[in-house]
Amino acid sequence: MAQGARKIRVGVIFGGRSGEHDVSLRSAQAILRAIDRERFEVVPIGITREGRWLSGGDPLRQLAATSRLALAPGDDPPAEESDLGSALAVPETGHAVEVAGAGVVQQLDVVFPVLHGPYGEDGTVQGLLELADVPYVGAGVLGSAVSxxxxxxxxxxxxxxxxVAPWLWVTRRQWERDPEGVAARVERELGYPCFVKPANLGSSVGVSKVHHPGELPGAMEEAARYDRKLVVERGIxxxxxxxxxxxxxxxxxxxxxxxxxxxxxxxxxxxxxxxxxxxxxxxxxxxxxxxxxxxxxxxxxxxxxxxxxxxxxxxxxxxxxxxxxxxxxxxxxxxxxxxxxxxxxxxxxxxxxxxxxxxxxxxxxxxxxxxxxxx
Ligand SMILES: Nc1ncnc2c1ncn2[C@@H]1O[C@H](COP(=O)(O)OP(=O)(O)O)[C@@H](O)[C@H]1O
Ligand SMILES: [Mg+2]
Incomplete structure (x- = not known):
């Protein structure tokens, strides 16, 4: 890079509203440690479980304080002084402050969304970034949503x-209305063991292995906590x-x-x-x-x-x-x-x-x- 050229300003977004919030913090920590600070100016941006956006200060530590998974031990690079940081008027406590998502992303050259699961990996954040016309890492709206x-x-x-392993899907409503009918389909088309999953999550959240028909209702109810679409697959x-x-x-x-x-x-x-x-x-x-x-x-x-x-x-x-x-x-x-x-x-x-x-x-x-x- 030419001497004096401005570094590329990268927003790293993590946390978020999904069941995979905690995993996201760990992923983001590793990326924040690894990213090449000679080339990139890093702006960490946290999203709370409630969906509030935090920037300035140290949003990773702030979110990690209420996380079920601990961050990896060892030192993390200190938050950098950036024009953006001062523009956000970070309070002296070092606490991240709430920001408007759309406003903050427009001040970035590129965004690395490190959000797993719904409201992050599913095209929603990608849509916001498209609207803001900011480049971002990974799949676009369509690819994120269908994946x-x-x-x-x-x-x-x-x-x-x-x-693809033999599978079927039903809505939560279909299951609630006619559990016997769904169980009969599972028996006929898939057999046991089978796996029940919410359609839209990852990290195995809401996924169960069902060994016999007696376990099916519990597994369906567990998956139904996370999504209205439930997938059942033959256990391979x-x-x-x-x-x-x-x-x-x-x-x-x-x-x-x-x-x-x-x-x-x-x-x-x-x-x-x-x-x-x-x-x-x-x-x-x-x-x-x-x-x-x-x-x-x-x-x-x-x-x-x-x-x-x-x-x-x-x-x-x-x-x-x-x-x-x-x-x-x-x-x-x-x-x-x-x-x-x-x-x-x-x-x-x-x-x-x-x-x-x-x-x-x-x-x-x-x-x-x-x-x-x-x-
Ligand atoms: N049809 C299947 N047969 C055997 N094991 C399965 C099947 N589906 C899921 N599993 C097990 O459950 C884990 C999580 O399921 P997966 O579909 O990968 O969900 P997630 O998106 O949460 O990772 C898999 O890594 C595997 O161990
Ligand atoms: Mg998986």
Whole structure:
């Protein structure tokens, strides 16, 4: 960068109203630590569980104080003095102050939304950023929205010819009106064990493994706490494979990784609380399996219209060797121990380089869209 050139001002947005608020704080902490401060001026922006936007001071610490998951130990870079910080009139206590979301984002060159789940990964924040005409990391409104909805995403995967485990979906109302009818469908079309999930969450929040019909009502009610669309899938006895995708129109893939959950399945507890789930990088699979998974990951990325980044997850059925696509995550976990950055490290791209590349991709995509917008 030329001497004296202004650094690119990057807003990192975290927290948020979803059930994945706590995970977002951990991801954001890792990104704030890794981001290249020679190139980027960083403006941390927190969103409380109630949806209030906080900037100035140290919004990460402020939100972490009421989080169920502790931040990683160690030092974090101090909040930088920026023009924006003083414009926000940060009180002397160092506390972040409430800001108007739209107002604050317009003072940024680019935004890295590190929000998992609804109101962040689902196209809502992306829509705000489009309106404000600010470039941002990751998928746009459409790609975010369809990827967040397991029903629509599966329908698109099927259209693309990607194998999906047998599944069905019902609304909360359908379940409440006719539980026997829904149970009969599950028995007939899927069998047991099966998995019940809310259509719109991640981090395994609201996901249950149902071993026999007696467990179905409890699982449906749990999922119904989070969404009005409920997905039921055949339980696959499978190894779990994940691939990281990076790029816009011509995305590249990382090596394939495998997760061996510490619990019966990869639930919230196994992901974030209990230690001991194993990440195998690269996954001990054949070259052919690896090629298949990577090729499927790119097709999935394109069919949902993702951009920038995504992690695509698969099941490798133990008995048959069948590979099923499970889901695509457009804002994958980004902690130091998350698969997305780990797979890139293993593919030769450091965490810092990865963050820089994602910001560049956001700027490139914005510039391209502007060229083609006709305005
Ligand atoms: N159909 C299935 N067969 C076997 N295991 C499953 C199935 N669906 C989900 N799981 C288990 O539950 C975990 C979470 O489900 P997933 O669909 O990935 O939801 P989330 O979006 O919350 O991560 C998976 O990582 C896997 O361990
Ligand atoms: Mg998952």
């Amino acid at each position: 967040m909805d397991k029903v629509v995403a599966k329908q698109l995967f099927e259209r693309e010819g990607l194998p 006895d499978a190894r779990e494979l994940e691939v990281s995708v990076l790029g816009n129109d011509e995305p590249i893939t990382s090596v394939v990784g495998e997760i061996r959950p510490v619990n019966e399945f990869y639930d919230y507890q196994a992901k974030y609380v209990d230690e001991g789930s194993e990440l195998l990088v690269p996954a001990p699979i054949t070259q052919e399996q690896s090629d298949t998974v990577r090729e499927m990951a790119v097709r999935a990325f394109k069919v949902v219209d993702a951009a920038g980044m995504a992690r695509v997850d698969f099941f490798l059925e133990r008995n048959t060797g069948t590979i099923y696509i499970n889901e695509i995550n457009t804002i994958p976990g980004f902690t130091q121990i998350s698969m997305y950055p780990i797979l890139w490290e293993a593919s030769g791209l450091s965490f810092r380089e990865l963050v820089s590349r994602l910001i560049e991709l956001a700027l490139e995509r914005h510039a391209e869209r502007r060229d083609g917008s006709g305005v």
